[in-house]
């Protein structure tokens with residue numbers, strides 16, 4: 114029975130996720146729509162339970178009246194069948210309905226609904242461009258994903274539960290009281306009006322305080338997380354105490370909002386108790402007055418007092434449910450600001466996979482400034498022929514990484530175009546573009562998985578032999594053999610820790626190189642690909658790296674010029690424009706920017722032979 118209900122909602126739908134709607138209602142409905150029949154069923158069951166509960170009080174009143182007007186001898190024969198029906202409702206029908214309600218609520222919706230949200234939105238978020246994740250903290254995005262999923266579920270369920278239950282229940286109460294005498298309904302009506310006024314006054318205030326509290330909580334958590342994630346800097350500057358004080362000021366800001374909230378709660382509880390006492394008093398007084406004048410029966414008074422006591426407990430519940438509802442709506446609004454952002458870089462619907470028969474890369478009048486209007490790349494032209502190996506050289510901030518990132522389409526160019534074998538990279542699916550490019554970056558963070566999974570990321574279907582060959586070519590076999598993680602897994606199966614922190618920078622970079630070797634894509638981008646390696650390992654890898662470059666078009670960026678001096682052509686950038694081009698020997702001979710950069714790297718003088726028109730190899734040796 115449980116599993117039948119658990120299968121009513123598919124938590125992992127196949128459909129490709131699309132941008133969720135921008136309005137609050139649209140956003141909630143987008144996720145609620147697939148389960149609407151269950152929500153309708155839940156609403157109907159809630160209404161039914163509510164009607165039964167009120168009618169139980171009505172029945173209680175009748176029983177009290179029967180005690181007075183039916184002789185004991187004939188009581189069972191006269192009232193037996195009515196008692197049996199009520200017994201059936203109490204013992205069989207009500208628990209049965211509550212069971213179905215529970216199955217729909219907990220088995221079908223409770224777990225599946227938020228998981229469906231998370232799965233859909235996670236896939237949507239993964240489609241965002243790199244700059245989305247650079248602007249947002251990863252932790253913040255994932256927290257929003259988790260929280261908003263629960264908030265959407267709670268909002269939908271609470272909205273049905275509270276509003277429907279309350280509407281049906283109070284209508285039932287008024288009808289029941291009025292059916293004895295309309296005057297008996299007056300205290301309930303009065304209570305309802307005052308209660309609504311109270312909610313109107315308290316809820317917006319609680320809502321505002323909850324919003325301030327959420328901000329204060331985010332600030333407090335942010336400061337604490339910042340300190341933990343930069344703990345090395347904190348220790349380096351011996352600022353442990355200062356960090357404590359820094360967090361303390363945000364903690365006291367948070368505490369302030371808690372005090373504000375607690376004051377409102379105390380005030381609310383006192384007001385509600387007073388109102389409920391007034392209701393009890395008014396119903397009892399009205400009941401006695403009406404009974405004295407023979408206008409109502411004892412049973413009606415018993416039923417009314419029963420209802421008052423029930424309302425006593427319920428009114429507090431409603432208040433918390435409504436303020437929780439507002440809190441959840443606040444969470445959704447907050448989450449929506451991040452989750453519904455449209456993808457900045459999208460594939461054209463008619464995009465066809467990229468084909469790279471030759472591997473020519475062409476930048477045509479490319480301008481790009483990270484949306485700042487100016488200052489990074491302007492009218493940049495560069496053609497890299499099939500199989501050519503080009504090194505990009507320039508001072509820090511010249512725009513080298515930007516060029517590689519544009520080619521990967523991590524950002525879209527603001528003007529001009531980038532062509533691969535004549536195809537504009539905006540006309541092909543991003544995945545097919547990136548499948549054709551192998552890239553090793555300076556700051557390699559690994560996935561929090563095993564070494565094997567990290568390397569296989571380059572080509573998930575690669576066999577064991579190919580995997581081991583790639584690792585050997587990246588000079589990574591030795592250190593991998595010695596690895597052991599906390600759970601005792603060794604070698605390729607050892608986990609690397611979050612972002613690969615348990616490995617040295619050079620080890621991480623070798624894994625990244627192995628991954629790209631395994632991928633074996635026709636275009637290769639190396640952005641400071643060997644910067645974290647010591648000279649010995651770098652020299653050992655260099656040969657394999659050159660072998661990997663064979664037949665591929667390569668763009669390499671390196672500050673250590675010796676690592677790229679031997680490439681076919683060096684392109685020297687300054688402030689986003691090409692200022693020099695040529696082989697290492699040409700450029701050194703020219704005595705321009707490259708020559709001065711090179712001279713500084715080899716110790717303030719040009720090495721012997723650097724001016725000769727060799728392939729730069731002697732210069733490299735001199736620089737080492």
Ligand SMILES: Nc1ncnc2c1ncn2[C@@H]1O[C@H](COP(=O)(O)OP(=O)(O)OP(=O)(O)O)[C@@H](O)[C@H]1O
Nearest residue numbers: 247483488489507508509510511512513514515516
């Ligand atoms: N995500 C970004 N948002 C805004 N501006 C950026 C961003 N990334 C880089 N920049 C700016 O673009 C310019 C070029 O940066 P880029 O990283 O391409 O230079 P680089 O030549 O690779 O430098 P380095 O050698 O230090 O890595 C710099 O002025 C930098 O501040």
